[in-house]
Amino acid sequence: MATALPLDLNRLTLAHPLPLDSGKVLEGVELAYETYGTLAADRGNAILIFHALTGDQFVARQHPVTGKPGWWERMVGPGLPIDTDRHFIICANIIGGCMGSTGPASPGPDGQPWGMRFPVITVRDMVRAQVALLDQLGIGTLHAVVGGSMGGMLALSLAANWPGRASRVLAIATTARHSAQNIAFHEVGRQAIMADPDWAGGDYYGGSGKGPEKGLSVARMAAHITYLSEAGLTEKFGRRLQDREAKSFGFDADFQVESYLRYQGISFTNRFDANSYLYITRAMDYFDLAEEHGGRLADAFQHVGDTRFCVISFDTDWLYPTAESRAVVHALNAVAAPVSFVELSAPFGHDSFLLDCPALDRVVKGFVG
Amino acid sequence: MATALPLDLNRLTLAHPLPLDSGKVLEGVELAYETYGTLAADRGNAILIFHALTGDQFVARQHPVTGKPGWWERMVGPGLPIDTDRHFIICANIIGGCMGSTGPASPGPDGQPWGMRFPVITVRDMVRAQVALLDQLGIGTLHAVVGGSMGGMLALSLAANWPGRASRVLAIATTARHSAQNIAFHEVGRQAIMADPDWAGGDYYGGSGKGPEKGLSVARMAAHITYLSEAGLTEKFGRRLQDREAKSFGFDADFQVESYLRYQGISFTNRFDANSYLYITRAMDYFDLAEEHGGRLADAFQHVGDTRFCVISFDTDWLYPTAESRAVVHALNAVAAPVSFVELSAPFGHDSFLLDCPALDRVVKGFVG
Known part of the structure; x- marks a missing residue:
């Protein structure tokens, strides 16, 4: 974006x-x-x-x-x-x-x-x-x-x-x-974006066109958890594994909920601008x-x-x-x-x-x- | 660390x-x-x-x-x-x-x-x-x-x-x-750490000694929200501003809860190793x-x-x-x-x-x- x-x-x-x-x-x-x-x-x-x-x-x-x-x-x-x-x-x-x-x-x-x-x-x-x-x-x-x-x-x-x-x-x-809790979650998202060196103080337009995709993805993941109920997450994913029979003993997305969140994070970066995310969450926190x-x-x-x-x-x-x-x-x-x-x-x-x-x-x- | x-x-x-x-x-x-x-x-x-x-x-x-x-x-x-x-x-x-x-x-x-x-x-x-x-x-x-x-x-x-x-x-x-929700929060933290270029695939020891401080800090901030109740956060911070009379219309930590979380994140990096955070959260998720x-x-x-x-x-x-x-x-x-x-x-x-x-x-x- x-x-x-x-x-x-x-x-x-x-x-x-x-x-x-x-x-x-x-x-x-x-x-x-x-x-x-x-x-x-x-x-x-x-x-x-x-x-x-x-x-x-x-x-x-x-x-x-x-x-x-x-x-x-x-x-x-x-x-x-x-x-x-x-x-x-x-x-x-x-x-x-x-x-x-x-x-x-x-x-x-x-x-x-x-x-x-x-x-x-x-x-x-x-x-x-x-x-x-x-x-x-x-x-x-x-x-x-x-x-x-x-x-x-x-x-x-x-x-x-x-x-x-x-x-x-x-x-x-x-x-x-x-x-306070609403603000706290938004602040985590903002810090995740601003921690990404590709954010570059917000001046990432026009360059490689990449922007802080990793930071924005983490922000989206954190926010996404708040959009769903604990019971809903349990019903939808529970502890089910993603396309595998057993735990991998590694850091891949073993659990469906991990895979889902990663997808939510990455796909969000294709359609949303990180700076907009900063400004809109700030406006909401001020509300x-x-x-x-x-x-x-x-x-x-x-x-x-x-x-x-x-x-x-x-x-x-x-x-x-x-x-x-x-x-x-x-x-x-x-x-x-x-x-x-x-x-x-x-x-x-x-x-x-x-x-x-x-x-x-x-x-x-x-x-x- | x-x-x-x-x-x-x-x-x-x-x-x-x-x-x-x-x-x-x-x-x-x-x-x-x-x-x-x-x-x-x-x-x-x-x-x-x-x-x-x-x-x-x-x-x-x-x-x-x-x-x-x-x-x-x-x-x-x-x-x-x-x-x-x-x-x-x-x-x-x-x-x-x-x-x-x-x-x-x-x-x-x-x-x-x-x-x-x-x-x-x-x-x-x-x-x-x-x-x-x-x-x-x-x-x-x-x-x-x-x-x-x-x-x-x-x-x-x-x-x-x-x-x-x-x-x-x-x-x-x-x-x-x-x-699923427990795993989800941990996965956000892990992704925040791994998104930090200073994580360097986990090989950050012995170099500048810096490590993925920003990513670890974001991970700690996200986790910290889950350690406190919504009511407790409201009682402790509410929407009170941090050392100021009015909102700054900027991205500094206007609210006390933002300032608190940032402090929790940064101070954590002085005493904790990011890779340990990855391994321990993984063990908990597997539990x-x-x-x-x-x-x-x-x-x-x-x-x-x-x-x-x-x-x-x-x-x-x-x-x-x-x-x-x-x-x-x-x-x-x-x-x-x-x-x-x-x-x-x-x-x-x-x-x-x-x-x-x-x-x-x-x-x-x-x-x-």
């Missing part, structure tokens, strides 16, 4: 400079986005989907780099819970990302890639860019905003900071603030919706009016456990916002929101349908 | 070659060990303590490399739960380790450091070496064998494979087999006491006779959760072995066995006292 994207992406340049929470300003921000379905004449059927840390705008369309199906094809499409026959779906690559939106791999003011000169951004900055995108697309009030994991943080941030912009807010497997609003989470939601909320957690999610969702629900209750909450039972841990979970489909369909 | 230990360690060479589970044989095995208290005339008051993954023989004595107190000074000493006024305590550095016992940094048959030519060892191999040490010290039946975490695995292995060698077996915060005995855990314990067991878990330990201890207890029940079991409440997660936990002191004192 150290080379420029050889892709014909759907992209738009923001008309105005983008002010950032850091006090800096980004000029000429580009957002790469995909849409699905048709915008109604009254422009009232738009749903904005925010993607997760390593996701992108290819929600329900083949990924142009990996060739794989969209990451939420089971949820978004004709007749599906987020129904493209009825709604107009927008999903944009976040700023800081690496699928066409302005990020550390983009040219900076001097024409050279930003690298680590790219400003540190926040979740609110990511949302601010997409609100500007909506403005330019002529979309006022969204029918709904939807996000899982980091996408859920963006959805909550939009609800809190741009009240009235969405009629419905669906936040799945997410949190209103990153915990604390209560702190942004004086320290009390309910105050973040005091202007949401009659926006309807739906909060969904999974019982096996130990990255953003149900208690984090409850904190959001309690804050919404405190301001008498209409909110429904459900903890779904699913064996897969945090990644349940991406996987086969019919109960999730029903809740999503009921809320946004 | 890439240079030879500049220490005058208490060491013994095994009289016989050590057969390994891999089928290989280690010649001239050295074991570095410390003793505390006095061996009784009838040699009946010996307690063998097995240390954990990154522990060593300096249980209750200042560490000669770090200058820090022994790792279990709160538990082992005159008048303490493991009472050196009454018992003779032995703790040996495990083979594969790096505090004086034969391991990857030791000279191989050609006089050069073993490095990755060192044979892959198992938990049972580590125990076998220490049983040989006991033989040479003239100690037959131990009053007790005690271990926490990996040390608990060694204690269970000794009980299963050398029945009658210890009258009491105390296994704390441990498991009879490494789970499956049931598999060693035909697949049924109870069969591992069928010859334990009237050996008394005590199994202790901690309610906040998510590395080796209580369910793992229960599996051990159920297996012991199945062979009618005398076993007591307690799940202690402690806020610190897996590391509770090393920290201030008065309830643990009482149980240990009651069992081995």
Whole structure:
């Protein structure tokens, strides 16, 4: 991912400079986005989907780099819970990302890639860019905003900071603030990337095109463990050996779980930029919706009016456990916002929101349908 | 740790070659060990303590490399739960380790450091070496064998494979087999080490003396998260900033938890050898006491006779959760072995066995006292 994207992406340049929470300003921000379905004449059927840390705008369309199906094809499409026959779906690559939106791999003011000169951004900055995108697309009030994991943080941030912009807010497997443990795991990933000499202080673009693949791979491996439940890992892999009858008494991937993690790490480096990983994890670690609003989470939601909320957690999610969702629900209750909450039972841990979970489909369909 | 230990360690060479589970044989095995208290005339008051993954023989004595107190000074000493006024305590550095016992940094048959030519060892191999040490010290039946975490695995292995060698077996915060998640975390650590170019395939001894410090540091950081509970991390660090009033909008350690983890990682590299980390984690991942005995855990314990067991878990330990201890207890029940079991409440997660936990002191004192 150290080379420029050889892709014909759907992209738009923001008309105005983008002010950032850091006090800096980004000029000429580009957002790469995909849409699905048709915008109604009254422009009232738009749903904005925010993607997760390593996701992108290819929600329900083949990924142009990996060739794989969209990451939420089971949820978004004709007749599906987020129904493209009825709604107009927008999903944009976040700023800081690496699928066409302005990020550390983009040219900076001097024409050279930003690298680590790219400003540190926040979740609110990511949302601010997409609100500007909506403005330019002529979309006022969204029918709904939807996000899982980091996408859920963006959805909550939009609800809190741009009240009235969405009629419905669906936040799945997410949190209103990153915990010490969340930060700790991200810090391990960042240190793994920065420890790789091929990271070269972030200036690895344009050279051999290699970049810190080993460090990024280790970061992905560590993160991946947090996306799965212990029980899910046991069910999927247990202590089963990989293509062998007995332990090798060596350091090859004897166990299936080792082989799986190595594959997850290596394949990730083919589609993701290490600097983007640094910036996005930093933004997530900085996220604390209560702190942004004086320290009390309910105050973040005091202007949401009659926006309807739906909060969904999974019982096996130990990255953003149900208690984090409850904190959001309690804050919404405190301001008498209409909110429904459900903890779904699913064996897969945090990644349940991406996987086969019919109960999730029903809740999503009921809320946004 | 890439240079030879500049220490005058208490060491013994095994009289016989050590057969390994891999089928290989280690010649001239050295074991570095410390003793505390006095061996009784009838040699009946010996307690063998097995240390954990990154522990060593300096249980209750200042560490000669770090200058820090022994790792279990709160538990082992005159008048303490493991009472050196009454018992003779032995703790040996495990083979594969790096505090004086034969391991990857030791000279191989050609006089050069073993490095990755060192044979892959198992938990049972580590125990076998220490049983040989006991033989040479003239100690037959131990009053007790005690271990926490990996040390608990060694204690269970000794009980299963050398029945009658210890009258009491105390296994704390441990498991009879490494789970998929346990293996996954270790594999991340190993990949972090091996990704470091300074690892150099394990041949980093004798050169600049540097070794894969960055990789080892990342491995330690990832592991360290698993030693603490989410609640403990939140209580200890929360989202508090490190020596600053506001976020820096940069990649320094803004949060205390980041600073803490970085320190844990870096300080670890001053006292631990990366290749030892590879070999010991591999041995732990291979550990499956049931598999060693035909697949049924109870069969591992069928010859334990009237050996008394005590199994202790901690309610906040998510590395080796209580369910793992229960599996051990159920297996012991199945062979009618005398076993007591307690799940202690402690806020610190897996590391509770090393920290201030008065309830643990009482149980240990009651069992081995």
